[in-house]
Amino acid sequence: xxxxxxxxxxxxxxxxxxxxxxxxxxxxxxxxxxxxxxxxxxxxxxxxxxxxxxxxxxxxxxxxxxxxxxxxxxxxxxxxxxxxxxxxxxxxxxxxxxxxxxxxxxxxxxxxxxxxxxxxxxxxxxxxxxxxxxxxxxxxxxxxxxxxxxxxxxxxxxxxxxxxxxxxxxxxxxxxxxxxxxxxxxxxxx
Numbered sequence: 215x216x217x218x219x220x221x222x223x224x225x226x227x228x229x230x231x232x233x234x235x236x237x238x239x240x241x242x243x244x245x246x247x248x249x250x251x252x253x254x255x256x257x258x259x260x261x262x263x264x265x266x267x268x269x270x271x272x273x274x275x276x277x278x279x280x281x282x283x284x285x286x287x288x289x290x291x292x293x294x295x296x297x298x299x300x301x302x303x304x305x306x307x308x309x310x311x312x313x314x315x316x317x318x319x320x321x322x323x324x325x326x327x328x329x330x331x332x333x334x335x336x337x338x339x340x341x342x343x344x345x346x347x348x349x350x351x352x353x354x355x356x357x358x359x360x361x362x363x364x365x366x367x368x369x370x371x372x373x374x375x376x377x378x379x380x381x382x383x384x385x386x387x388x389x390x391x392x393x394x395x396x397x398x399x400x401x402x403x404x
Contacts, residue, residue, distance in 0.1 A: 217251045217265040218393040222315045223365065223384030225278065225397070226263045231359040232272045233295045236337055245292055245335055248273050255392040257313045259351050261358030263264045264314050266395060272355035276348070283347040296332035298356055303327040303345070310354060310364045315388040318379055322367045324350050 234241070244267070249312055252260040252273060261272035272293050280287040303326030311319040328349045331341045344352055354364060365373055365380065373380075382388055386396030 215247045215250065216254045216393070217247050217291045217397045219251065219255060219260075219264050219313050220266050220378055221224075221386070221394045221396045222365075222397060223397045224314075226266055226268055227314060227358070227363060228361045229263065229268050230361050231261075233270045238383070242335070245271075245273065248345055248347065249275070249290075252313075255313050257389050259355040261355045263358050263361075265311070265352060269360050272296070274351055274355060276351055283351075285344075285346070287349050289348065290336070292335040293352070293355070294333040294335070294337070296330055296352075296356060296359070298328050298330050299341075300329035301327070301353075301387075308347075308350060309371065310350070312354070313392070315363065315365060315380070316382060316388060316394075318365070318383075320365065320368050320372060320376070322354075324353050324367075328352060330356070334347055335388050396398045 218310045234381040248260050248265060251265060252275065257272040258276040258279065259272060262269040275290040276283050276286040277289055305321050305323050305325050310318050311320045326349060327343065327345045329341065329343050330352060333339055357363065365376065384396065386399035
């Protein structure tokens with residue numbers, strides 16, 4: 215089932231998500247719905263807060279861009295209760311976008327390497343190191359679990375210049391190709 219994506223300004227996007235356990239309600243179905251939602255919106259990653267759930271869970275599948283992202287081929291993964299334990303390397307500005315902030319792309323500074331611990335969908339614990347674009351994608355999704363959006367990482371001047379566009383997203387005054395929950399949009403009466 216394709217889920218609606220929470221838009222910029224929604225309170226769940228600013229909340230620190232809590233850990234979940236193996237008894238999380240209908241976890242397998244939720245993960246399947248997240249993948250279906252991400253693919254329908256043409257994303258490479260999706261965090262639970264982006265579908266209105268404050269759960270420490272995100273998914274990624276950058277494999278459609280394997281020709282541009284080294285290591286992305288067959289890189290479809292589920293990250294449950296992830297924690298980045300180390301961030302190292304040179305910081306680089308690279309353009310990012312977000313399904314919760316449609317039609318806006320900005321250069322975001324991030325370091326090149328991460329070490330991350332997480333459980334997969336079978337509750338097996340992993341500790342893995344990632345570098346380059348894969349590390350950047352994981353950092354972006356991980357930020358969602360800590361209530362951080364990519365626009366929180368850009369300069370205050372750039373964010374000021376985006377203020378109207380961000381406000382329009384909150385109000386639902388945008389065109390996009392997938393269903394969203396706009397926090398400031400008035401509910402229609404039937």
